[in-house]
Each structure stands twice: as structure tokens, then as C-alpha cells.
Amino acid sequence: MLKIGPYEFSSRLLLGTGKYPSLDVQKEAVEASGAEILTFAVRRMNIFSPEQPNFLEQLDLSKYKLLPNTAGAKTAEEAVRIARLAKASGLCDMIKVEVIGCDKTLLPDPVETLKAAEMLLEEGFIVLPYTSDDVVLARRLQELGCHAVMPGASPIGSGQGIINPLNLSFIIEQATVPVIVDAGIGGPADAVLAMELGADGVLLNTAVSGAADPVKMAKAMKLAIEAGRLGYEAGRIPKKRYASASSPMEGMSVV
Amino acid sequence: MTLIVNGETITVPDEVKTVSDLLSHFRLDNKLAIVEVNVRIIQKHEYGITTLANGDRVEIVHFVGGG
Numbered sequence: 001m002l003k004i005g006p007y008e009f010s011s012r013l014l015l016g017t018g019k020y021p022s023l024d025v026q027k028e029a030v031e032a033s034g035a036e037i038l039t040f041a042v043r044r045m046n047i048f049s050p051e052q053p054n055f056l057e058q059l060d061l062s063k064y065k066l067l068p069n070t071a072g073a074k075t076a077e078e079a080v081r082i083a084r085l086a087k088a089s090g091l092c093d094m095i096k097v098e099v100i101g102c103d104k105t106l107l108p109d110p111v112e113t114l115k116a117a118e119m120l121l122e123e124g125f126i127v128l129p130y131t132s133d134d135v136v137l138a139r140r141l142q143e144l145g146c147h148a149v150m151p152g153a154s155p156i157g158s159g160q161g162i163i164n165p166l167n168l169s170f171i172i173e174q175a176t177v178p179v180i181v182d183a184g185i186g187g188p189a190d191a192v193l194a195m196e197l198g199a200d201g202v203l204l205n206t207a208v209s210g211a212a213d214p215v216k217m218a219k220a221m222k223l224a225i226e227a228g229r230l231g232y233e234a235g236r237i238p239k240k241r242y243a244s245a246s247s248p249m250e251g252m253s254v255v
Numbered sequence: 256m257t258l259i260v261n262g263e264t265i266t267v268p269d270e271v272k273t274v275s276d277l278l279s280h281f282r283l284d285n286k287l288a289i290v291e292v293n294v295r296i297i298q299k300h301e302y303g304i305t306t307l308a309n310g311d312r313v314e315i316v317h318f319v320g321g322g
Contacts, residue, residue, distance in 0.1 A: 016322030026320070041321025042289075044261040044314065050282040056318045057287060071321055081294075085316055088289045088296045156322070183322075205322030 002201050004094070004178055005126040005147040007065060009036045012195070013225045014067065014180060015218070016205025023055055025214050030059075033208065033218035039067045039096055042082050061091065067128065069096040076115035083120050095120055096150070096182075096203075097129040106156040106183075110137050114144070121145045130182050133167040139174060148177050150203060153194065154184030157206045161190035165197055172198040188217075188224035195228025196236070259312045274302040277313065289316050 002009040015035035020026035030038065038059075046052060056066075068086035073079035076099065083095045097116050101109025108130055114137070117129045126147045131137055133151040141149050151171050154160035161184065162168060172179050178200035185191055185204040194202050202225055211217035257266050258277075271280050274297050278284050290297045291314040297305050307313070 017320040018322045019320065039322055040318040042316050043319045045283065045286070045288055045317045047260060047281045047283065047315055050286060054287070054317065055320055066318070068318060069321055084296055085289045085291065085314075086318070088298060089287060089318070090299065091287070091318075203322075 002178060004037075004128065007094075007126075009065070011036045011222070011225075012201040012229060013191075013222055014039065014182075014201055014203035015208065016203065017055055018205050019209045020214060021209075023053055023058065026055060026209070027058065029208055029214040029218040030064075032215050032222065034222045036063070037065050037067050037094075039069055039203065039205070040086075041069055041071045042086050043072075065094065066092040067094045067096050068092060069098045069130075070116070071098045071100070073099050073116070074101070074109070074112070075099065076112045076119060079112070079116035080119050080123075083116075083125060084123075087125065093124070094126040094128060094147075097127060107152070108132055110134065113137075114140060117141055117146050118144050128180065133164050133171065135167065135170040135174060138171045138179075142175065142177050146177060148180055148200070149175065150180045150182035152183035153181050153190065156183040157210075158184050159186030159207060159210075160184050161186045162193050162197075165193065168194070168199070169197050185221075188220045191221050191224040192228035192231070195225055196231050198232055201225075256307065256309050258307060259310070261313070261315060272306055274305045274307065274313075277307060278302065278315075281315075283315065287317055290314070291316070 002012050011034045013035045014037040015033050016039045070079035070082040079099050099109045099112040113129050117127050120127050128148045129141050130150045138149045153162040180201040180203050181194040181199045182203040185207045191202050208214050208217045
């Protein structure tokens with residue numbers, strides 16, 4: 001079970017809801033992923049077209065926990081404002097703190113992220129900050145009381161996979177709260193690797209929504225995360241320099 | 256009355272007096288909307304009692320797809 005604050009989840013896949021080719025494909029992909037946590041962004045409503053369909057309104061909210069993000073924020077204050085708006089919906093108390101410090105790389109601003117996390121924890125939010133793969137920063141967020149830390153695997157939407165498994169493993173080793181690898185996952189192999197490293201979960205969006213067949217990819221990610229987790233729990237063999245035969249050495253006289 | 260709604264200057268009819276009226280005016284009553292007036296979040300139970308004044312800055316936001 002994945003435990004985040006007071007909540008427990010049997011799925012370790014957190015799915016983003018952006019950029020799907022259609023609402024129907026999105027619904028099917030969400031279903032196929034088995035995800036129980038879905039991320040959303042907070043944006044201005046188009047007040048002149050109230051009939052516009054909205055994915056959230058078509059969702060059975062008893063089956064999912066919402067994890068709104070603070071995307072768009074560049075300062076702690078902006079992130080807090082977005083988080084408060086999200087909470088005022090009455091639908092959620094978890095928040096993905098996302099304070100971007102660089103438009104080109106979309107890497108998080110560590111100072112503002114830390115400040116925002118502190119303010120939101122004081123207000124009683126369940127706080128999951130998106131952070132870089134810096135072990136010291138992850139520890140500082142954890143010490144503040146964050147309910148999980150979410151280091152990026154590589155830049156958001158880049159599909160580059162885990163570019164620094166060493167740093168991720170440092171974060172995982174010292175973590176006392178769940179570590180959710182967020183951003184940069186490209187294919188199932190990346191998700192398996194994250195889970196084999198000992199991550200508690202994976203948050204991804206574009207890897208599914210941008211795939212040629214998002215529904216199939218959602219299923220693939222579900223299986224990858226389950227396989228990676230099982231492998232981690234099973235304990236893989238150490239790597240050796242030379243071969244060691246799998247077949248017995250006894251009774252070789254027949255050849 | 257003139258309001259600034261989601262950054263746009265909009266003139267609403269005189270019968271729009273509260274946040275509830277404004278949402279009805281835009282046919283957003285049944286939408287999952289979150290409302291801020293002059294940077295103060297208005298809780299749902301306050302919609303009917305929160306009156307609007309000329310020049311108020313109103314934000315009407317909702318959840319959209321995002322990662």
C-alpha cells in the first residue's frame with residue numbers, strides 16, 4: 001500500500017490529466033492505468049462557453065483522489081494562492097507544489113518550493129512537492145513535514161527517463177516519507193527502473209497522453225510499476241563480473 | 256455594473272447583485288467553479304450573501320487537465 005498522509009492507495013501510479021487527444025481516450029486511459037490519484041491544474045474558466053465539457057465533471061469522484069498542482073506559479077505566494085483556490089472546491093486537501101524557476105527546463109525553484117511547502121503545511125494541506133533530484137533539498141522538504149517528496153526523473157514532458165539514478169537512489173535511501181518519481185518518464189522501462197530503485201510511486205502524464213495509443217500505454221505503465229515494485233520487494237541479485245552457471249555441474253559425464 | 260471577470264471588463268445587468276447572481280448570469284451555477292473576489296476566496300455557502308460592487312475583480316476558475 002502507498003500511504004500519503006492519512007490516505008492509502010493500492011495503485012502506485014499517479015496519473016496526470018493533461019494533453020489527451022480526446023475526453024473519451026482520456027477516460028479509457030485513466031481506467032486502464034488503475035490510478036487512484038489524478039493530477040489537475042487550476043485555470044480560469046471560459047465564462048462565455050459554459051457548455052464546454054470538463055473531464056473532472058465526468059469523473060466518478062468516489063473512485064479517485066484529486067491532486068491539484070500549482071503549475072503556473074513562479075513564487076511561493078502564487079503557489080499558495082492556487083492551492084487555496086483548489087482547496088476551496090471542497091474536493092481535495094492534497095496539493096502538488098510546483099513552482100517553476102526556469103521556463104526552458106521547467107525545473108523547480110528550490111527556494112520558492114520550500115517556502116510554499118512550509119506555508120501550505122501550516123494551513124493543513126497534504127503537501128507533495130515536485131522537486132529536483134537533490135538529496136539535501138528532498139531531506140529539507142521532508143523535515144518540514146511534507147507528506148511525500150516528488151523528485152523529477154528528467155525535465156517535464158521530455159520523456160528522457162531517469163537521467164540520474166544515483167541521485168534518485170540517494171533520495172530514496174534517506175527518505176522517511178514516500179518518494180514519488182515525477183516528470184520525465186518516457187516509457188515503461190523508465191517506470192520499472194524507478195520502482196526497482198525503491199521509489200514508492202511514479203507520477204506521469206505525457207508518457208501516456210502523448211503515446212500513439214494512450215490507453216495501451218496506460219496499461220503498460222500500470223504493469224511496469226507493478227513489475228518494478230515486485231522486483232524491488234523480491235530483491236534482485238547483485239551484478240557479478242563473470243558468469244555463474246545455472247545448471248548443475250554434477251552428472252556431466254553424459255557429454 | 257462593470258466588473259473585471261477573469262481579466263476582462265464586463266458589464267452585467269442590474270439584477271446581478273451577488274456572486275450567485277453572477278454565476279447564474281453566465282450559466283455556471285452547476286459547474287465546479289471556484290470564485291475569488293478582489294483576491295479573497297468566496298466559499299460556496301457565501302455565494303448568495305457576497306455582494307458585488309462596481310469595479311470588483313472577480314476570478315472564476317476550475318480544474319483543467321494537468322500533470
